[in-house]
Amino acid sequence: MSAPADTPVTSNRGWYRRNEIAITPWLFLIPGIVFFSIYVVMPIFQSFWISFHEWDGLGDKTYVGTAHYERLLGIGDQKMDRKFEVSFWNNIKWLVLYLLAIPMGLFIALFLNQTVRGIRLYKSLFFFPFVISQVVVGLVFSWFYLPREGLLNAILGFFNMGSLNILGDPTMATYGIIAAGLWPQTAYCMILYLTGLNAVDPEQVEAARLDGAKGHKMLWYVILPQLKPATFIAFVVTIIGALRSFDLISIMTNGGPFGSTRVLSFYMFEESLSEFGFRMGYGSAIATVLFFIMLGFIVYFLYSMWREEKEAR
């Protein structure tokens, strides 16, 4: 039905047809690259640029050099910005504690990896918190923690354990928010591990069982190595999730009490769009610091993925 490919027609065909295989990918890439460059790649550099300026978002930018970074980090004869310090340490708390979602998710996945009746529905319902928006999760938990009306204190009261005002106490508020964040994050890790467990090689498991492996030894030496891809993704999404935490803080405490629950992402937002005038330059400097913290992880993630790409070839 088609003409033989090696006829002299080739030279008569248009330029596009002759170079079709080389040109087509770029034609398909252009819209995506244009959008992505305008909204994601360029803004990163613009933010660096703005962070060296004083800017209210409307008028002219005034160049101030590294003054914002000096103020943030307390270089020279000034003290480190208190709010920045609190935010930074809260970010560290988020990073460390958020990782608990991974073992918790694994634990629930192991618990649910059975084939009893209705287990599919159970799995869906356990996963459920992840589908709800963080705004609603934040509201749900802030009501759960309410000192008078909240269920938590109703339960504590039932067991005569006194009452807590978690979100009102500067020493506990951040942990209360992280707990709320762990809820959907654990659900996500759980579903990753459930999928991973599904693909574990049954023959290896049986063989190991015949060799007398069981319980935590089996888990550690036979199962976990096979779950490595799932663990990697769980790690990536949890780290990114921890550093992106904004919604929950904004909804549950709005940074309070006494600024004790601020993290860098929230502090940046507060400075840039604050009620006392927009400090976009200072905000951008905070964002840049956050970006470089994240960059360490991003480089590691990309390196791992790149290595796999090379292996796959």
Added chain:
Amino acid sequence: MFPTPIERKSRSYQMAYQGLLPMVLIMWLLPLIAVAVFSIRPDADFTNGNYWGIPSSFNFFENYGKVFFESDMPRYLLNSVLITVPTVLGTIALSAMTGFALGIYKFKGNLLIFFMFIAGNFVPFQILMVPVRDLTVNMNLYDTKTGLILFHIAFQTGFCTLFMRNFIRALPFPLIEAARVEGVREWQIFLYVVLPLMKPALAALAVLIFTFIWNDYFWAVVLTQGPDAQPVTAGITAFNSQYRAAYHLMSAGSIVAALPPVLMFFLMQKHFIAGLTLGAVK
């Protein structure tokens, strides 16, 4: 299978497991159940301090009716739909194309562009916030749905390209070679060979992006302001200040705001999970 299938254990062990399941589930969903119970309570229960006793009456219709007929909630919900649906369509169109280009063709810079998309996807939102807001204001799109949609499409294209490209990579390549030998044009290969095979990927991404965008809060606050353009995640805070301390109404409002992605999840569960767990299995 690990852990040991329950069928191989003793009868009493099985019974214990079956009994434990619903209890653990209730504990897991406790905060949510609490809100659901709040949402059907009458106002009087709160003034009387009857927070956790039996509701004095069943006010499902009154409370949810108020949400739908006496607040801006329907407007916010509509905004959410009008933001989410175009974003889903736009993202899928763009990323099907980028995924095709990166998955099928070998050319210089292929991996580099691919990794640019992945890297952009991991970036903290705050580093984009000031310039994106400025750009949106300059285009006269501040406080419009279009402004939000454009940004969302651009940002989500990163993740979707990763997904599409890996999916296309797994398709049998001889199929494309055969089409080329037949003299099929490249764009026709995309349209008639690759696209039909990508249906599962398209479905998975559609539900995922729907959920991500519906649940977005940060960009909604940064790029929009009032009930004209704000989606329901941002609108709920306005709703809550309208009904301050009326926990039964605020609970009903949050449940309504959370519901569409939940429905989407239960209807399209298979695709949803396939999308989320991409790469979790080798």
